[in-house]
Amino acid sequence: MRYSGLRVFTQGLLGNTGWKPAWRKPAPKAEYDVVIIGGGGHGLATAYYLAKKHGITNVAVLERGYLGGGNIGRNTTIVRANYFLPGNSEFYSHSLKLWEGLEADLNYNTMHSQRGLINLFHSDGQRDAFARRGNAMLAQGDDAVLLSREEVREKLPYLDYEQARFPIYGGLYHPRGGTARHDAVAWGYARGADQRGVDLIENCAVTGIDIAGGKVTGVQTTRGAIRAKKVAMVVAGRSSQVAEMAGMRLPIESHVLQAFVTEGLKPVINHVVSFGMGHFYISQSDKGGLVFGGDLDFYASYAARGNLPRVEQVMEAGMTLMPMIGRAKILRSWGGIMDMSPDGSPIIDRTDIDGLFVNCGWNYGGFKAVPASGDSLAHLLATGRPLEVAKGFRLDRFRTGRGLMDEEGTGSQHNLH
Amino acid sequence: MRIDCPYCGARDLREYTYGGAAAYLQRPEAEAEAAADDAAWDAYLHLRDNPAGRTRDLWFHEPCATWLEVERDTVSHEIFATRALAGVRT
Amino acid sequence: MSTRPRSQSHRIPGRGLIDRTKPLRFQFDGRSYEGFAGDTLASALLANGVRLMGRSFKYHRPRGVLTAGSEEPNALVTVLEDGQHTPNIRATMQELYAGLNARSQNRWPSLGFDAMAVNDYASPFLSAGFYYKTFMWPRAFWERLYEPVIRRAAGLGALSGVADTAVYEKAFAHCDLLVIGAGPSGLIAALSAGRAGADVILVEEDRRLGGRLLADQPLIDGKSGVAWAEGIAEELASLPNVRVMTRTTVTGAYDGGTYGALERVGLHLAPRAELPRECFWRITARRTVLSAGALERPIAHPDNDRPGVMLASGLRAYVARWGVNPGPVVVFSTNDSGLEAARALTRMGVEVAAYVDPRAVPVVEEFPVYAKAQVVGTQGRLGLKTAAIQHAGGISQVDARVLALAGGWNPSVHLACHMNGRPAWSEKIAGFVPVADMVPGMAAAGAASGVFSTAGCLADGLKAARAALDDLGIAAPDVPLPLAEDAPYAIAPLWAVDAGGRAWLDFANDVTTKDVALAAQEGFASVEHMKRYTTQGMAPDQGKSSNVGALAVLAEASGQSIPATGTTTFRPPFVPVSIAALGAGGRGEGFAPRRLLTSDAQSRAMGAPMIEAGLWYRPSYYPREGEADWRAACDREVQMVRKYVGITEVGTLGKIDVQGTDTARFLDFVYSNMMSTLKVGRARYGLMLREDGFVMDDGTCARMSDTHYVVTTTTAAAGLVMRHMEFAHQAFCANLNVRFTSVTETWAQFAIAGPRAAEVLATVCEAPELPFMGCAELEIGGIAGRIFRISFSGEMGYEVAVPTRYGADLFAHLVRAAEALGGGAYGMEALNVLRIEKGFLTHAELDGRVTAEDIGLGRMVSAKKDCIGKGASQRPELVAAGRAQLVGLLPVDPAHEISAGAHLYASDAKPLRENGQGYVTSVGPSPTLGQWIGLGFVVNGRKRHGEVLRLYDGLRGRDVPVQLVDPVFYDPEGGRMRG
Structure with missing residues (x-):
């Protein structure tokens, strides 16, 4: 069923009785060409591109809970392409281009809003580091503008330019950066994949991975055994548990990242603002809530909830940067499970087990990556070769040291990225 | 979260710095063969059990400069035991 | 606009816990009213006959107050102060003070006539999730047209845009037993633990203790519940081991028995500069009793959202506690508490025009009873006029100013669920109840655990206290159980009246039963999908009144039971908490400590601009008369060090x-x-x-x-x-x-750098003959100090260290001595140029991605x-060729400026990622070489000295040919610093 303003209107006249389910609820078949473990953004996008670009539709996405219930339904919705190390640059650039055509592609309004992202800097050294980043963005063909303090002030008049602990020297402006409605991305991909014949199977937990002679043959699930020629593990924070079913240990540690939303307010913050010195970033949703977050809680966790020290630190950062938000009230705080990798960059690769693939290590940057991640994994599954923009995301780079993409320069400790 | 420091008693999370999995304590031998070395260092530095449940990891209690090994649950955040890596000095 | 004051026309003489000797004047939407001390804004408005207090989020429907507590979804107002205002204040929680000035929100031009109410007529086209299906063409219109319109229409109140400079505080507290909620269960639990000598903190959201006793006023031990609560409050106040915190809401449960709590310290008073508005508490408790009560829920029936529609519990509070005479009331109830409410209203002199109950209740009461009946509609655009009652004899229209809904009670399980525990469904009360150990150390008691009679709550509170004391190893005292009503509670849940039209579930977000049904129809049938698709429960009240009802409607639409359908996740905070309270202390310079050098005051006095280096402040340069800019000062200071001698404090190391x-x-x-x-x-x-x-x-x-x-x-x-x-x-x-x-803080350390460094040194000590890289302990001006012959400038130099308290004096002395020799103090700019000239590195180069070999x-x-x-470090690719290596960079044309952050390309290559050869990490204007110099990293750079590359900085519009050179620009043999 195609969505359009006209159909919203005619359905309104008909009492909205004609809307069909956004996707089917099929029972699992005995065998698929490809089984994707994980019905989050990355898994759904992978299924979508497998069907759309490669014509591979005998595909199942297995989801333990409900579709889009992981980090894609629990993030701060920022979409950007402002990485600076080769390997990341081209990948996120590709992703942003996919975002820019996503609504037309999916026939689903993901509310991708390119309202512009500003990374603030607070010293000459930070300015130079951001200049290196901005120049890398330009070299990649993306957009970046170095703003002076006065130019930042024009765009963000509400920051504290007089008393803030870390004075604002300027900002790196990424006009095409912005936000999107996170749930809609999952639903749009789900609907698109379903329309092309992919089986999206909810409430179906994988309990085992079947391997014979070094080759994957299928999976065991709470809804029975499913044979598969290829299996992809796309489970973010739960990657270590699923990989363990195949006898693998991954370079992943799972950490909690908290985020916050306030009560609805009339428009007041019109950009995405990032305050690196305070590990604080903020935007305002279309519903009016201020959506913001900070750094990890810093300890390994699967609890999907955090503790007060980080909550308070994030609020203090908000108060030093933009004290006009003081009277906004936090409505809800939550935590997600982040699959932290040793260099802060992701992994999209085959494994030593024939037919078994892995997509993980998104740290806390997975949302914006969803389109390119799905495209890349689909390409790898379909052709056996990595997509050009994702060829740096190898699993063995930590062992060899080749092509590490340590954007933060913090080294191999997982939680420091 | 409150963690027992053997010197200071139960202290709030904000006094601690997390140092990663207790696997960091099993540092590869310096004299290992070169080829085996890469795999050993990869396992040591990067590969993690990362359990959803009981785990052991390392925490630094800043005020008294004590590194602890903490046995705890990554799902419930329950803490079962703590010990100072170097033993308790008297 | 202020008009003539109106009398408090809707008060019952003599009734209520308000102080009629203290009238208070206040304004709402520019109109002046009078209330009494003890009123909330909501009760005072109701007492003045005002029912319309807000507009709904999506359809801009006129709305009145639904509840009498912090769970209020409708009556959100903006409170105005001089030059500042606070949006989204619950009228039910804002205590009245003289001069309170409040304004309705999310309406234009006025609350009575809101142009955006046109949305209400378009509601068929604005069904759940409609926006996912349209607004996609043409693409550029999203940011330019659709989104701005949607954003302006959305949101509730507005921030002022002015910095919040009011005072907020944070505090820690510790206790043996934390009691959350001071209703009958909480009061008796706190009393019991207090008498036992335990450290007790009793937290109550309300201004006074009592909970539902204040509104329902049952008899306890033969006296009124209000008097009983007062008696307990007095005893608690007399116990030194008990801290009672009123106007405080526990907002979240965290690990290790830690709770967050928000105290409204000054919000009930006119703003005062010296009084904090709020204080955020971190309470650590060994044991906790959750006696937070229960919240009543409405019934979804057509047009159940008009001003005048209220929860029966809220209405009871307004009448009994605040003496409001609401006018004729229709009570629509599914359970015995609604029936009891109707009886209590009648006893208090309120006209109950009809009691409507879908159950087969007895019809002999002092008011008209419609059994096996339901309310199927209402009328009255800006305030309820009539309710339509469908019963065996047909449909009756009954005139009423208030429709009181009693859909049953939801135990306040929120805090118990903050650590991911799931509550259990109780068929008996048709609600979720906590299960044991959802939060370690916490036990629920009273209405929070599904016990609704006063006697039951008292017994449960005592039991919980005894169990907690047992755990703590404290002997429980013998506290007799007071006598109180023990009425059974029976409910036949009716979640939604099926009579066409729109029936609201989530008042705050305008979610109707149709939206939930549509979500199920479109496959969004899991409770999380329904929530996200319809926005049910995502408004400021987090669905406190509506989530269970919506769940029931979803369960029916998807053919599942309620417990099988599940609940969404309960997340902190229990009530919204201001960012300023949670971030108290962070504003301005409070965000991070300031670390100051011992020379800080002198450097500032010398006119040096101070710049941040991590948490430290360091002097940028020391300007002198006639110097046009930083560059002139920097050039002078560099040359001063190279020719004479310079002094700088290096204590930040x-x-x-x-x-x-x-x-x-x-x-x-x-x-x-x-x-x-x-x-x-x-x-x-x-x-x-x-x-x-x-x-x-x-x-x-x-x-x-x-x-x-x-x-x-x-x-x-x-x-x-x-x-x-x-x-x-x-x-x-x-x-x-x-x-x-x-x-680091123990020693103040100074660099004395330059050919005449030894002469300066000789003015403060008898320095031993030190070789290059020698060190010694010695007396400096009679003080035990240290000396190091090291150099970060490339000149002959020393670093001397003295205990911090002598640092300022030593700096003053060294600068004077240096000035006498043609030198002086130098700052970070010069320090940076000096070290680049020598190819010394900082974290600009050591950025965490380089190896020793690099x-x-x-x-x-x-x-x-x-x-x-x-x-x-021996991993194959870390020692392989092809890594970027440190190089020096010299512009081919000495007149060219270069910049850090630029990238490097082959001379004839386009500045594209795939052509990248390296990047620039540090630059500086070298007066020594008479041109800009830089450091950077270039692929195989050490073997490429002499090669010319293209330095491209697109951000700053710079495109300069640079030559790769050795990173040591000055005195490569090191003869000068060795002396």
């Missing part, structure tokens, strides 16, 4: 005192190069690797004695290195006799010993 018989062995392990071979009285440059083989930090190690070294770190890495050394010791070689102390120091990783990082 981390300093760690390392002592013990195994110190040398230990330092060999944490530094890549040998430190054990260092002679006493000598210092050595040291390189420290991370265990993954990359450079972590650099600094110097000075051997003061056989067993005593002083090591320095970079400013940024001081804490990191300290933690790292402690780890390396405690984790890998705890048997070594070595200890560490951070002495910076030309591969030979510093000693082959003779193991060290942290050595193993991983």
